[in-house]
Amino acid sequence: MDLFNQNLIHSWQPSQSPRQRVKACTYLIRLILLSAPRTADQALGPSCIMSTAFSYQDCTAEVDEYLSSVSVSDDEPALALHWEQNALSQFVDAANSVDDSVDMPDWLTQPRGSITADSIVEDMMAFLATKAGGRFGRVLLAPNSVVQFGQLCGMFAYIENDAFVRAAAAGMSDGATLAKVFCLTKGSASAAVPMEFPPRENQSRRLFS
Incomplete structure (x- = not known):
């Protein structure tokens, strides 16, 4: 036995x-x-599973602990996120009212009427993490190779260009973004610098800046 x-x-x-x-x-x-078998996220400790912060700035000690266990450098950049609560609330209200004729993306787990700030951020992070080398809660994607970093930048644009996301974004205030994205090439949250995304080739709204 x-x-x-x-x-x-x-x-x-x-x-x-x-x-x-x-x-x-x-x-x-x-x-x-x-x-139970643990994922790479879970193997790093309970904080990786239980973190519910919407900004890396609200859990810098935990982020630093995670970063100390992975490789972060100019060749392996991390991405940290600060989700905007007011914009999320506006986005969620609009998303739950998007016309049924607009198809929802496959990566959204909740139907219209049941989308929340928690669910939309979790769904977006889970989708982004498919191209990342790892993930900490809702606020960090790391470690990443240069190729993965480039793929993640493309994933942000992919989310922004989705028809359902564009329809929901119409309910947000002018100039508002869902999240601010920061780049880390050192193993400390204090070293985060704002991302500089390349110019857009189309007119879709920027939701990550």
Whole structure:
């Protein structure tokens, strides 16, 4: 019998009181989480999974801890994000009212009417992370090769050009952006510098700046 099954038997007995069963259940959940295969994100610690900050500036200590475990340099740049709360709120309100004739992108997980600031940021970060070397919460994409860095810049434009995203962006104030993006070539959040995106070839609205 393996260690997990032994713990399962010993921690859950029919004679336990309700309080003991709650404690046993909590223990088993923790055991399952610890024994389950972990992604590269999760292997770096609970802060990588649990961070819910909308800006890297709100969790600089955790960001620095993550950066210390990956390679960041001129050849392996990281991208940090500061999501704009007011713009997100406007975008979400408009997204939930976009006409049904406009198809939603496959990377959005919530249907019209159920989109929230949390869900839209999580969906966008998950989509961006498909081209990144790693991810910390909602605020950091790292490490990245030069090729991955270029692909991420293209992904921002891809999101901005989506028909559904453009329709939702119409509900935002003039000049507002969903997020400000910063580049890191050193292993500290304090070294972040604003990204300079190349000029646009079309007239779609800039949502990441």
